[in-house]
Amino acid sequence: MRQLNNILEGFGSTILLLFRSIGYLPSLPRQFGRFVEQCYLIGYTTLPIVAILSFFIGSVLALQAGYSMQNFGAKQFIGSLVGLSMARELGPVMVAILLAGRVGSAITAELASMKVYQEIDALVTMNIPPVRMLVMPRLAAAVVMVPVLAIIANLVGWFGGAIVSKYTNFISIDPPAYFAALRRFMEFKDVANGLIKAEVFGLGVVLVCCNIGLNTRGGPREIGASVTRAVVTSLILILVLDYFVTKALM
Amino acid sequence: MATAPDVTRNPFTQTESPAVGVTIENLSKSFGTFEVLKDISFAVKPGEIFVLMGPSGSGKSVLLKHIVGLEMPTAGKVTVDRRDAAAEETREHVRMALVFQAGALFNSISVYDNLALYPREHRIGNEASIREKVMHALQILSLENAAQKFPSELSGGMKKRVAIARALVMEPQLMLYDEPTSELDPVMGATISEIIATLKDQYHVTTIVVSHDRDLALNIADRVGILMGGRLVFLGPPSELHEPKDPKVADFLHPKIDLQNPRFKQLET
Incomplete structure (x- = not known):
């Protein structure tokens, strides 16, 4: 019962945090420096790991698809399989998971530390709303950068699949044929749906991580516990949201 | 008194x-x-x-x-x-300004930026007048040389004085x-x-x-x-x-x- 209470309380406070952040959106031009800093942290610093993972996910997809399809003579569909899988599912989910592990954990650690060492209280007494200064710029940066990361993940993943398809003996499909298959079965809607999913996941992850950070009480041990809770909650949220958003977009 | x-x-x-x-x-x-x-x-x-x-x-x-x-x-x-x-x-x-027991200074920014945060966030004056206010507050508490230091580089007494200087910049009632x-x-x-x-x-x-x-x-x-x-x-x-x-x-x-x-x-x- 107590756990259920905590879950409901966490859900409620996260939704409230979202509305309060939206309320501070008009002050975004004044927070432009912080917004750019967060874009750098969320986008630029996450880019290398997104690119590496996307490349290998695309490669493995092509490899597995080629291995399974060679017996059916359906190798020419590898491009469309990799393309659709990356755009509709793996790209957005992978970006969101990386965001939770790399950026979300850092956000929770920073805000939890500020809370525990009374920096948040200091902001309140200075009549500087912590949500305006610490949450809203992060959310806005996530809204802008997560779809960009998802697009890059898609492109690199497709490219990884193309390389594997070309240089693996039992597949041996040239890139023009691979990309032709990719284009034939894929519509703009598939990519757009993936980007909408990435947007929802990104917002969810940043909100959850900010909320857990801002509600931390105690000392250094609780900061660590909050980081763990934020990452685990984010991962669960991504997969739960994935189902519902996918269903809604069908 | x-x-x-x-x-x-x-x-x-x-x-x-x-x-x-x-x-x-x-x-x-x-x-x-x-x-x-x-x-x-x-x-x-x-x-x-x-x-x-x-x-x-x-x-x-x-x-x-x-x-x-x-x-x-x-x-x-x-x-x-x-x-x-x-x-x-x-x-x-x-x-209202509260000087916290442990200072509650913002650890990731310099002493100068700690003091300048309030006027910047409340848009009180331009950067030149903020600089004047901040340096004046630091001067009152004999902290001019600590402006560019980070809170982690300060002694306990200096942290308390910086916290007081930060409160002073707010021109509290x-x-x-x-x-x-x-x-x-x-x-x-x-x-x-x-x-x-x-x-x-x-x-x-x-x-x-x-x-x-x-x-x-x-x-x-x-x-x-x-x-x-x-x-x-x-x-x-x-x-x-x-x-x-x-x-x-x-x-x-x-x-x-x-x-x-x-x-x-x-x-x-």
């Missing part, structure tokens, strides 16, 4: 704004089943230095948090300048200090006490200090309140503390070290 006029002279612009009074009426606060504050009532006059003393865990810091609106009363009311202290609007109308002399050597403790009294004398800001420090209370307070077990057991001028009537207050202010019958042994029985 001389009676101060009811105005806060802005240390930076020489303008004047009224110092504010604080009223606490029948304040009670519980955390779960534990009642920290029990029916507390007193008032702090505009421009006064009020020192709140009491043993550890008696609820002093909790009371201070009620005044700045960081805690909500379980029962009773706290007003600052006749406005509800718990309401967000109060902080928009009354400039009400200044609150939470244990400003704790964890400091006696000389630095005396220095901080002198700073608090000087700021009040020069700028006539209403000042509430939470402290264990008997010397601070006796030397700079206009009035003293003593909290024990969540209740206000003494309220009066510091002169009355030289020979307190209440034996508990007397023991708190002038504890005798009794090696034959130590207190911790009495607690055990």
